[in-house]
Amino acid sequence: MGHREFVSRILVIPNCPDLLLSASGDSTLRLWEYKSGEEVHCCQLSTICGPQATKPDQKFTVSRITYCCQGGYVAILCDSIPTVYIFQLDATARQLVYKQQISLKHKGWDIAFEEMGDLWILQEDKEAPLLSYRACDGQWKAVTDDKGLQMSKYIQDNWTVFEGFVGAESYYSHLYKASFDNMDEYLQRKEERLQQQKKKKQDLQHASSGQAKKKMKAEGPSL
Known part of the structure; x- marks a missing residue:
């Protein structure tokens, strides 16, 4: 509409x-x-x-x-x-x-x-x-x-x-839709959200990598 x-x-x-x-x-x-x-x-x-x-x-x-x-x-x-x-x-x-x-x-x-x-x-x-x-x-x-x-x-x-x-x-x-007084403020908030999402993704990757190493150490070497 x-x-x-x-x-x-x-x-x-x-x-x-x-x-x-x-x-x-x-x-x-x-x-x-x-x-x-x-x-x-x-x-x-x-x-x-x-x-x-x-x-x-x-x-x-x-x-x-x-x-x-x-x-x-x-x-x-x-x-x-x-x-x-x-x-x-x-x-x-x-x-x-x-x-x-x-x-x-x-x-x-x-x-x-x-x-x-x-x-x-x-x-x-x-x-x-x-x-x-x-x-x-x-x-x-x-x-x-x-x-x-x-x-x-x-x-x-x-x-x-x-x-x-x-x-x-x-x-x-x-x-009401969120509005911003100027484009600089909008871009700054957008960049902050992207950085937060990036950090969360990195934290998840590190956690996943750490769990994999612990599992390999516990199982020992294999053919």
């Missing part, structure tokens, strides 16, 4: 089964005609998520993708960034159109669209673990009177199940 880092999420579009979304540690969200292997659109998340960056080298690794057939909406969560980003799929033009972002007060854990099209967000907050948003006049707005929000009480009563995930570090940081 065209990604330069590990793939974190993939999703086949339910009502456009020839299209697939993929996200990666390279901070891109890509749209594919996957049967032919052709990439038809690439969205650079750093250009959209930049204001939410907490450090200069911030990665925008998508941790969740969800899709709504009604309207062709795509919502994503990025690892360690308390924001939900919403796109709309233009299936005819084969592209994603950025629409809106929903800022959260806490880190988002999961997102999902329900059948009627509402967007549900599970966030790292015991006081308000569930949030609901609904599309209205082209904008996603918070819903406060949905009966489904009563589920927050059950989550709060069983918060011990979630406590182990509160404040957890990134699950993706160890998956």
